[in-house]
Amino acid sequence: xxQSPALPLPPPKERRRLxxxxxxxxxxxxxxxxxxxxxxxxxxxxxVTPRGRKGEKxxxxxxSLGDESEVTPPQDGAADDDTPEPASPATVSRRIARARRKAxxxxxxxxPASKDRGRGPATVPDHGHTPAADHSRPPAPHHSRTAVxxxxxxxxxxxxRTTPPHRPDDAITALTPDQAFDALxxxxxxxxxxxxxxxxxxxxxxxxSVERAFQIxxxxxxEVARDRDPAGWVRAMAYECALSPWHRLRLRHRxxxxxxxxxxxxxxxxxxxxxxPSYRRTLVLYDGVGLGLxxxxxxxxxxxxxxxxxxxxxxxxxxxxxxELADPETLHWxxxxxxxxxxxxxxxxxxxxxGGERRARxxxxxxxxxxxxxxxxxxLTVRTAPTHYEPPVPAGETVQGVPPPVAPGPLSESEQKxxxxxxxxxxxxxxxxxPQLR
Numbered sequence: 001x002x003q004s005p006a007l008p009l010p011p012p013k014e015r016r017r018l019x020x021x022x023x024x025x026x027x028x029x030x031x032x033x034x035x036x037x038x039x040x041x042x043x044x045x046x047x048v049t050p051r052g053r054k055g056e057k058x059x060x061x062x063x064s065l066g067d068e069s070e071v072t073p074p075q076d077g078a079a080d081d082d083t084p085e086p087a088s089p090a091t092v093s094r095r096i097a098r099a100r101r102k103a104x105x106x107x108x109x110x111x112p113a114s115k116d117r118g119r120g121p122a123t124v125p126d127h128g129h130t131p132a133a134d135h136s137r138p139p140a141p142h143h144s145r146t147a148v149x150x151x152x153x154x155x156x157x158x159x160x161r162t163t164p165p166h167r168p169d170d171a172i173t174a175l176t177p178d179q180a181f182d183a184l185x186x187x188x189x190x191x192x193x194x195x196x197x198x199x200x201x202x203x204x205x206x207x208x209s210v211e212r213a214f215q216i217x218x219x220x221x222x223e224v225a226r227d228r229d230p231a232g233w234v235r236a237m238a239y240e241c242a243l244s245p246w247h248r249l250r251l252r253h254r255x256x257x258x259x260x261x262x263x264x265x266x267x268x269x270x271x272x273x274x275x276x277p278s279y280r281r282t283l284v285l286y287d288g289v290g291l292g293l294x295x296x297x298x299x300x301x302x303x304x305x306x307x308x309x310x311x312x313x314x315x316x317x318x319x320x321x322x323x324e325l326a327d328p329e330t331l332h333w334x335x336x337x338x339x340x341x342x343x344x345x346x347x348x349x350x351x352x353x354x355g356g357e358r359r360a361r362x363x364x365x366x367x368x369x370x371x372x373x374x375x376x377x378x379x380l381t382v383r384t385a386p387t388h389y390e391p392p393v394p395a396g397e398t399v400q401g402v403p404p405p406v407a408p409g410p411l412s413e414s415e416q417k418x419x420x421x422x423x424x425x426x427x428x429x430x431x432x433x434x435p436q437l438r
Contacts, residue, residue, distance in 0.1 A: 213238035215356030
């Protein structure tokens with residue numbers, strides 16, 4: 001039977017603040033405790049409570065992080081005491097409170113710390129990389145917290161923000177809607193085009209889907225601007241547009257586009273396109289973009305268990321045909337390389353905004369014209385409709401037994417006798433009956 005750790009644990013949000021204040025990623029913290037990054041994510045979100053020996057080790061590590069981050073101002077007349085204070089629960093609580101104030105102050109002064117894989121920049125090997133080129137490139141900023149592997153370049157996921165974000169009120173007053181939309185488009189569009197290319201295997205369709213998603217976002221900009229994750233909102237809309245089943249009815253999409261030049265990339269793309277759309281989307285979000293399971297499940301509108309099953313089946317299908325991709329980390333980098341082989345370009349933000357406005361005006365005028373035509377047709381029908389009941393004219397029927405008309409000819413002997421008899425009789429007929437007077 002497991003027991004809770006002896007040391008008190010800070011709240012879930014404070015656990016994450018302590019880790020970020022120490023400039024540690026989830027993977028680094030997980031390696032120290034001896035668990036996985038997903039377990040640390042669950043501890044920091046509050047979905048899972050640390051228990052057992054791992055929980056005790058996690059609590060001690062957070063306690064040490066709080067000791068390292070706290071800064072106690074010296075007081076006048078106070079003498080230095082080299083004797084360490086015993087780690088009692090009250091002392092730990094005071095340390096956690098001081099660490100919370102320290103972390104809140106540092107969050108306002110420094111850029112956000114890098115997160116686990118998929119949240120920071122995704123990189124691919126730079127085949128044109130040479131040792132001499134490293135000396136010619138400018139050195140990376142000293143405040144950068146995201147480690148990029150040697151000889152790689154950033155390509156797939158969204159770029160990390162290097163400046164602290166404004167508060168929502170400040171962002172609204174600091175940027176106009178056009179500027180805010182252009183900034184969001186420049187931040188997300190290049191990565192989204194590559195992600196939708198992995199979903200569809202079509203270059204033009206990927207670009208159209210991303211543009212259509214941003215056009216819808218521009219039409220609903222007040223809603224998108226106040227969303228907690230505008231990039232996630234646009235990404236979900238772009239995926240929906242890319243995976244729409246109506247594309248199969250378009251003539252230009254009935255024929256496949258030229259596949260990638262590399263044989264391994266062709267096999268990977270063929271395997272991806274053979275997966276069901278929901279499995280393909282889950283695989284790209286988790287192994288390509290790097291979202292966690294809860295975020296992937298929420299974006300695909302499925303439960304976490306369903307997202308896990310889809311991801312497992314997709315990985316099995318890929319490993320069955322391409323055994324080299326059985327390792328999730330290798331699969332991640334292969335997806336990144338596949339997306340980076342095609343030179344996909346997104347349109348400029350003003351072009352997308354103006355295209356969305358023209359599209360909105362066109363459909364608004366079409367709706368108004370259709371409404372006017374419907375009202376005119378209804379008025380004409382009311383004007384010309386009959387005001388009383390008119391019984392329908394029955395259809396004609398064929399009469400049977402009527403002899404066909406015959407042209408007159410010579411009389412027969414019987415007809416001649418009948419004619420002579422009629423001539424001999426009285427022509428006036430019988431006497432007329434008259435009323436009698438009484």
